[in-house]
Amino acid sequence: MKRDAQAIWIDEKARRAGFVDGAGLAHALDLKPYRIGQLYRAAAKELLESPAEVTVLPKALRSELQLQGFAFHSVMPVVVQRSSDNQTTKSLFRLADGAEIEAVLMEHYGGRNTVCISSQAGCAFACAFCSTGQAGFTRQLEATEIFDQARYFARELAARGKRITNVVFMGMGEPFHNYGSVMEAVALLNDPNGFGLGHRHITISTVGIVPEIDRFADEHIQVNLAISLHAPNDEIRSGMMPVNRRWKLGELMAACERYVAKTNRKIFFEYVMLRDVNDRDEHARELARLMAGHLYHVNLIPYNATPDGPFAGAADDEIWRFAGIVEGAGVPVTVRQNMGRDIAAACGQLRVETQPKVKTA
Numbered sequence: 001m002k003r004d005a006q007a008i009w010i011d012e013k014a015r016r017a018g019f020v021d022g023a024g025l026a027h028a029l030d031l032k033p034y035r036i037g038q039l040y041r042a043a044a045k046e047l048l049e050s051p052a053e054v055t056v057l058p059k060a061l062r063s064e065l066q067l068q069g070f071a072f073h074s075v076m077p078v079v080v081q082r083s084s085d086n087q088t089t090k091s092l093f094r095l096a097d098g099a100e101i102e103a104v105l106m107e108h109y110g111g112r113n114t115v116c117i118s119s120q121a122g123c124a125f126a127c128a129f130c131s132t133g134q135a136g137f138t139r140q141l142e143a144t145e146i147f148d149q150a151r152y153f154a155r156e157l158a159a160r161g162k163r164i165t166n167v168v169f170m171g172m173g174e175p176f177h178n179y180g181s182v183m184e185a186v187a188l189l190n191d192p193n194g195f196g197l198g199h200r201h202i203t204i205s206t207v208g209i210v211p212e213i214d215r216f217a218d219e220h221i222q223v224n225l226a227i228s229l230h231a232p233n234d235e236i237r238s239g240m241m242p243v244n245r246r247w248k249l250g251e252l253m254a255a256c257e258r259y260v261a262k263t264n265r266k267i268f269f270e271y272v273m274l275r276d277v278n279d280r281d282e283h284a285r286e287l288a289r290l291m292a293g294h295l296y297h298v299n300l301i302p303y304n305a306t307p308d309g310p311f312a313g314a315a316d317d318e319i320w321r322f323a324g325i326v327e328g329a330g331v332p333v334t335v336r337q338n339m340g341r342d343i344a345a346a347c348g349q350l351r352v353e354t355q356p357k358v359k360t361a
């Protein structure tokens with residue numbers, strides 16, 4: 001049976017404080033069930049910093065929780081950077097075991113505040129153009145480690161009278177390679193008794209793990225699905241995304257068709273524009289043929305060049321020309337607004353700057 005959001009939260013937080021699970025904590029501290037509810041709401045809904053701030057709890061209990069090392073947060077900001085226009089804030093977080101992950105807050109004009117969060121420390125998929133992929137896999141994140149990235153920015157925004165309107169799983173890692181914890185994090189984000197973010201305001205982006213796309217279709221939730229396509233044919237895609245050697249474009253597109261047939265939900269296809277790799281007119285026409293006639297939307301992404309990488313981004317006018325061809329073929333297309341370039345806000349870039357260049361085993 002699936003645990004509800006509160007049970008997921010209390011079990012993980014209790015384990016981090018050295019108890020077996022939530023029940024173990026409740027037993028050791030003689031906590032009544034409604035006390036657990038108060039703790040959970042204080043963290044997930046009221047966004048308080050620590051148990052010490054939860055004034056509905058008896059003082060003795062607050063001190064005891066503090067003494068046991070029961071914390072609301074599991075991600076510690078070690079570097080925080082703000083872009084010169086103040087619209088983008090990027091945090092490098094350290095986890096309890098020293099692993100590092102990144103998350104980015106984008107405050108758009110018009111009131112949309114999107115947080116981009118990580119689902120893993122590192123990534124196992126090795127996409128050639130992605131700095132996270134090049135650095136390799138460190139470990140899976142737990143559901144609360146994923147959730148706490150959003151909670152961190154929600155607290156930051158609340159201090160300025162604002163709130164998170166959207167969460168995207170487009171930080172480090174492959175969400176469908178950490179499927180269970182990502183779905184639990186979605187439950188934590190969505191819980192109407194807790195954080196309360198609607199499913200439609202959450203987007204999961206995947207490199208294209210076919211069996212997990214089918215599994216996701218069966219969840220029957222309104223969470224948005226984005227596919228990192230980045231190429232209109234197998235030759236180009238396999239050249240830069242090793243995952244394409246496992247599941248070819250034909251298999252990926254068949255899974256996408258099954259998803260739409262089952263859910264009647266639109267799929268977003270991300271396509272990062274790499275100069276002389278996938279940005280030619282013929283690629284645009286090939287992409288349009290792949291997309292045409294389906295409930296698909298193409299999002300062209302200007303490339304954030306990585307310091308040592310072999311790729312360069314397509315120029316802006318090239319991107320718009322490409323978009324024009326795709327649109328002319330009747331396929332809905334948008335060009336992603338580029339934010340935070342001055343603070344290296346693309347996936348994995350901040351960690352690259354703070355870590356030694358040589359990979360340690």
Ligand code: SAH
Pocket residue numbers: 127129130131169170171172173174175205206207208226227228270272301302303304305306346347
């Ligand atoms: N593993 C997930 C999430 C990755 S990050 C996935 O593959 O979808 C989210 C998006 O950023 C992906 O489409 C990824 O390919 C893209 N991306 C990675 N590095 C980038 C860069 N340097 N510039 C622009 N987009 C990048």
